[in-house]
Amino acid sequence: DGGITQSPKYLFRKEGQNVTLSCEQNLNHDAMYWYRQDPGQGLRLIYYSQIVNDFQKGDIAEGYSVSREKKESFPLTVTSAQKNPTAFYLCASSSKTDSNEKLFFGSGTQLSVL
Amino acid sequence: QKEVEQNSGPLSVPEGAIASLNCTYSDRVSQSFFWYRQYSGKSPELIMSIYSNGDKEDGRFTAQLNKASQYVSLLIRDSQPSDSATYLCAVNKGFQKLVFGTGTRLLVSP
Numbered sequence: 371d372g373g374i375t376q377s378p379k380y381l382f383r384k385e386g387q388n389v390t391l392s393c394e395q396n397l398n399h400d401a402m403y404w405y406r407q408d409p410g411q412g413l414r415l416i417y418y419s420q421i422v423n424d425f426q427k428g429d430i431a432e433g434y435s436v437s438r439e440k441k442e443s444f445p446l447t448v449t450s451a452q453k454n455p456t457a458f459y460l461c462a463s464s465s466k467t468d469s470n471e472k473l474f475f476g477s478g479t480q481l482s483v484l
Numbered sequence: 485q486k487e488v489e490q491n492s493g494p495l496s497v498p499e500g501a502i503a504s505l506n507c508t509y510s511d512r513v514s515q516s517f518f519w520y521r522q523y524s525g526k527s528p529e530l531i532m533s534i535y536s537n538g539d540k541e542d543g544r545f546t547a548q549l550n551k552a553s554q555y556v557s558l559l560i561r562d563s564q565p566s567d568s569a570t571y572l573c574a575v576n577k578g579f580q581k582l583v584f585g586t587g588t589r590l591l592v593s594p
Contacts (some may be wrong), residue, residue, distance in 0.1 A: 371593065405584075406526060410492065410586060411586055412488075412572060412584040412585055412586040412587055413528070413572070413584040414584075415581060415582075415583075419582065428581070439518055454506070460528070472530055473518075473528075473530070473574075473582060474530075475527035475528050475529070476527060477526070477527050478527050
């Protein structure tokens with residue numbers, strides 16, 4: 371079945387630790403995105419990538435890093451510089467490069483700080 | 485002013501009633517608009533998209549867009565308890581970037 375797979379479902383981070391969230395899609399979509407969701411704040415864009423080996427900062431990129439070495443994969447690293455990482459992280463992809471895109475979401479990763 | 489604004493709710497309606505969810509946006513050049521439904525602890529799922537002024541119907545759902553007034557709404561007819569969820573309004577800013585509202589929580593009571 372085609373879709374977007376995020377792992378792990380739950381992740382715990384210790385103080386000063388970097389952690390990486392995985393996102394893989396087999397939809398052959400060009401664009402991929404990472405959103406963060408906090409209670410009562412909706413979804414906020416962290417990073418996005420339109421093509422392989424290229425990515426752009428979103429609205430809240432500080433403390434995060436990404437890579438796009440393969441079309442199918444867009445991992446997100448939450449670095450120790452992100453002081454408030456506890457949130458629900460959502461990866462998404464879309465197939466079109468014009469304005470009328472539709473996002474397809476993975477099942478999300480809940481990150482908590484120990 | 486937030487780019488996309490929604491009333492956080494909760495909006496409570498009885499089963500069988502019409503639920504009306506509203507969203508306003510600030511950027512006049514926005515061209516495409518989306519409604520996502522999100523159950524607690526789950527990821528959002530797209531239920532409606534609308535690009536032109538007027539109404540767009542899909543089953544029990546109707547999206548309404550008024551670009552002059554910069555609002556988009558979602559009507560849910562014959563509301564069911566299974567419709568209880570948070571509904572997110574999203575507006576396309578161009579360059580493949582969606583901006584989401586904070587969502588409206590809908591509660592449908594049996």
